[in-house]
Amino acid sequence: MGVFEDSIDVFLTPIAEFLRDETVSEILMNGPDQIWIERKGKLMRTEARFNSESALQAAMRNIAQSVGRKIDAENPTLDARLPDGSRIHVVIPPAARAGTTVAIRKFSKAEEVTLEKLVSFGSISADAAKFLQICVALGKNMIVSGGTGSGKTTLLNTLGRLIPSHERLLIVEDASELQVKADHVVCFETTAGNFERVGALTIRDLLRSAMRLRPDRIIVGEVRGPEAVDLIAVMNTGHGGSMGTTHANSPSDALVRLECLAMMSETPLPVTALRRQISSAVHLVIQAKRYSDGSRKISHISQTLGVDEHGNYRCQDLFRFVQKGKTAEGKVLGAMEPCGVLPTFMPEIEVNGYVFPRMKFARPAVPGAQTAAAAKPGAATPAAAAPATPPRSSSSGTGSGQGNAA
Numbered sequence: 365m366g367v368f369e370d371s372i373d374v375f376l377t378p379i380a381e382f383l384r385d386e387t388v389s390e391i392l393m394n395g396p397d398q399i400w401i402e403r404k405g406k407l408m409r410t411e412a413r414f415n416s417e418s419a420l421q422a423a424m425r426n427i428a429q430s431v432g433r434k435i436d437a438e439n440p441t442l443d444a445r446l447p448d449g450s451r452i453h454v455v456i457p458p459a460a461r462a463g464t465t466v467a468i469r470k471f472s473k474a475e476e477v478t479l480e481k482l483v484s485f486g487s488i489s490a491d492a493a494k495f496l497q498i499c500v501a502l503g504k505n506m507i508v509s510g511g512t513g514s515g516k517t518t519l520l521n522t523l524g525r526l527i528p529s530h531e532r533l534l535i536v537e538d539a540s541e542l543q544v545k546a547d548h549v550v551c552f553e554t555t556a557g558n559f560e561r562v563g564a565l566t567i568r569d570l571l572r573s574a575m576r577l578r579p580d581r582i583i584v585g586e587v588r589g590p591e592a593v594d595l596i597a598v599m600n601t602g603h604g605g606s607m608g609t610t611h612a613n614s615p616s617d618a619l620v621r622l623e624c625l626a627m628m629s630e631t632p633l634p635v636t637a638l639r640r641q642i643s644s645a646v647h648l649v650i651q652a653k654r655y656s657d658g659s660r661k662i663s664h665i666s667q668t669l670g671v672d673e674h675g676n677y678r679c680q681d682l683f684r685f686v687q688k689g690k691t692a693e694g695k696v697l698g699a700m701e702p703c704g705v706l707p708t709f710m711p712e713i714e715v716n717g718y719v720f721p722r723m724k725f726a727r728p729a730v731p732g733a734q735t736a737a738a739a740k741p742g743a744a745t746p747a748a749a750a751p752a753t754p755p756r757s758s759s760s761g762t763g764s765g766q767g768n769a770a
């Protein structure tokens with residue numbers, strides 16, 4: 365291992381300073397001459413360069429070898445981790461037209477992002493943060509949805525740390541990223557197997573094992589394949605408080621995405637059954653978003669309400685980020701606001717003694733002001749207090765298509 369670490373350092377000399385610099389979160393190489401870095405969410409081009417395409421490829425071959433893989437004409441892409449834990453993805457020519465193309469996602473040194481910090485960054489309101497804390501304590505199943513780099517993993521880490529310490533947590537990931545500090549955590553990471561992929565373990569394999577290892581809750585770092593069906597099964601079989609992230613642009617799209625991924629399994633369920641399972645498995649979808657100023661915020665916290673008569677998922681926003689403008693420097697101005705609807709499980713919050721007044725779900729009297737108008741005390745059903753004003757970006761079945769295809 366030491367030998368590889370030393371030679372990787374030598375091969376990566378042109379970008380060594382960025383690998384060391386903790387303010388750099390990503391390093392992107394588009395061929396040997398174009399190296400970009402990301403700092404505080406902003407990309408900038410650097411002067412750094414590799415001597416030649418073959419020097420860059422040699423570095424990538426060395427990294428592949430260090431994790432028992434190959435990168436060559438037969439294996440033209442590589443997913444791996446550097447010795448410091450940073451994730452790397454590589455595509456070589458001819459697919460990569462401008463030369464070997466590389467993205468390195470730096471492994472952040474476990475800077476603990478607490479809910480309080482997210483509130484101070486302006487990523488979430490204090491009330492919504494408190495609400496999420498209660499939802500974790502109540503064992504609600506949650507999906508964190510968002511684009512690449514929107515802050516999904518960071519948020520999942522934050523939520524994971526709120527899990528009561530007496531519970532046994534199993535974490536399954538493709539490449540280990542989550543750093544959930546709790547008393548009883550077991551972490552699994554997929555393995556590539558040998559050169560022929562013999563002995564490889566997928567997320568599905570690991571999830572099946574996880575379910576047999578007496579979990580209280582299971583977290584799947586990123587759901588991007590047929591393991592969606594297993595996570596849904598986990599959520600529906602009494603492992604309340606399970607969580608995962610997925611790539612989608614809105615809460616209802618996240619459910620559609622889970623459905624599409626679940627359909628990839630060898631023995632897919634009939635679509636009507638699948639939809640019913642997904643909508644009962646997932647209680648909340650939390651949408652993460654990267655804004656134009658590089659900030660990451662939670663744009664929606666939505667509850668799922670089942671499937672409508674056309675087979676579309678029904679999502680109802682409980683909290684939503686409302687943008688009010690932009691400063692001259694481009695900073696996004698706005699605030700997270702409640703949407704005037706009570707969660708369906710409000711009685712559960714109250715009966716368990718959590719202090720979260722119903723008023724906190726009331727919409728501001730003047731949109732934009734943070735003072736709450738009178739909440740409808742009896743509005744326990746979403747229909748009774750559904751907000752009438754747009755945008756209702758996440759409600760109801762974007763793109764889930766028609767009902768039963770069968």
Ligand SMILES: Nc1ncnc2c1ncn2[C@@H]1O[C@H](COP(=O)(O)OP(=O)(O)O)[C@@H](O)[C@H]1O
Pocket residue numbers: 389472482485487510511512513514515516517518519652659660661
């Ligand atoms: N709320 C936030 N405020 C500011 N930066 C954030 C926030 N959440 C995440 N980040 C930063 O954004 C980058 C991407 O975050 P990450 O959680 O890995 O995104 P994803 O899992 O969606 O790809 C990281 O550098 C992380 O430190």
Ligand SMILES: [Mg+2]
Pocket residue numbers: 516517518586
């Ligand atoms: Mg992530």
